[in-house]
Amino acid sequence: MNAGSPTCGSFVVLGCRGFVGSALMAARSEAVGLDSAIGRDPARLREVLREVAHDAVVIHAAGNVADPGPPSAASHVESTRGLFEAVAEVRPRATIVTLGSIAEVLPIDSVYAEIKRRQAVIARRESERRGVGWRHLRLHNLIGPGTPDTLAPAALATRLRQAIAAGDTRLEISDGDAVRDWLDVRDAVRIVLALADRGAGRDGDEPIEVCSGVGRSVRSIAEALVAAAGASIAVVETPGGAGSDRSSAVRSVVGDPRRLRDLIGKEANPRLSFEQAISDLWRARGIEDPESVS
Numbered sequence: 001m002n003a004g005s006p007t008c009g010s011f012v013v014l015g016c017r018g019f020v021g022s023a024l025m026a027a028r029s030e031a032v033g034l035d036s037a038i039g040r041d042p043a044r045l046r047e048v049l050r051e052v053a054h055d056a057v058v059i060h061a062a063g064n065v066a067d068p069g070p071p072s073a074a075s076h077v078e079s080t081r082g083l084f085e086a087v088a089e090v091r092p093r094a095t096i097v098t099l100g101s102i103a104e105v106l107p108i109d110s111v112y113a114e115i116k117r118r119q120a121v122i123a124r125r126e127s128e129r130r131g132v133g134w135r136h137l138r139l140h141n142l143i144g145p146g147t148p149d150t151l152a153p154a155a156l157a158t159r160l161r162q163a164i165a166a167g168d169t170r171l172e173i174s175d176g177d178a179v180r181d182w183l184d185v186r187d188a189v190r191i192v193l194a195l196a197d198r199g200a201g202r203d204g205d206e207p208i209e210v211c212s213g214v215g216r217s218v219r220s221i222a223e224a225l226v227a228a229a230g231a232s233i234a235v236v237e238t239p240g241g242a243g244s245d246r247s248s249a250v251r252s253v254v255g256d257p258r259r260l261r262d263l264i265g266k267e268a269n270p271r272l273s274f275e276q277a278i279s280d281l282w283r284a285r286g287i288e289d290p291e292s293v294s
Helices: 021-025 040-047 070-090 111-130 154-165 185-197 218-229 258-268 272-286
Strands: 012-015 032-034 059-060 095-101 134-137 141-143 170-173 181-182 208-210 215-217 232-238
Touching: 012 021, 021 181, 021 185, 021 272, 032 095, 059 070, 059 185, 070 095, 070 111, 070 170, 095 185, 141 185, 141 232, 141 272, 154 170, 154 218, 154 272, 181 185, 181 208, 181 272, 185 208, 208 258, 215 218, 218 232, 218 272, 258 272
Parallel strands: 012 032, 012 059, 059 095, 095 134, 134 208, 141 181, 170 232
Antiparallel strands: 181 215
16 A cells, blocks of 8 residues: 555555556555555455545556466456455445456457456446446557556567667567557546546446547557657568567557547547657656666
8 A cells, every 4th residue: 555644545546556557646646556466355455445535436457458467367357356345345435447458349369358358247247236336447558658568669669779779770560550549648547537536437337448539550659769769760560570469460449539528528638649658658668677778
């Protein structure tokens, strides 16, 4: 749990150390942050929930981005069930917001996508069974500082740093024409919090897509990274290049932000440009991995 007193906390973030969870904590410093391990400890979870506001919003961000792998997949799913049980017992007026992924509705065969699907099914069932307010948000592709290596932008940034260090004149990528809806993680969490602030967790059962509505290719990410680096490197597509993802067979996935705008108005609009997100990612990767260019 974070260092601040949780007694007046109206926001709880489960999975506070992950990519999305860390960004949520940075955006709402007074939130109560819980490590994913607490979500798998029912007694500890109940203890923490007793200390927060009766109408708190609990954002379930655990296991949201990177493949946790088979050993922990079941625990990520089971923690969803445990969270609803704990809230129903301790804080029945609280609302749970589960952060899913657009991957859960795509024809993707991966541990990550399956976890997201199973979490959404369990959350819906437990919400109806226990009368706990719930909203499911499907996040599209996120980018920005802290992007994990499992996602294409960070993989491309690492490959570019290696190319620069080796004196290469080419950055090899694959699936360059695959189009995705990229949203800066800082904009995504601002939208998530705006939905929670306005009580959108209790206004129906249809999932909400958190997206920009703009499609950009993997090639555009690679070219923007090269520009941010100020490098004289050509982006070349090859079968063994970087940048492919689990959903590469699906050529274009772009969200529709109109429902977001209906719910939260201008708050749904991205504030950070694609170029800024890429530039910040590039700088952050240099700080996080200083040996990558040595």
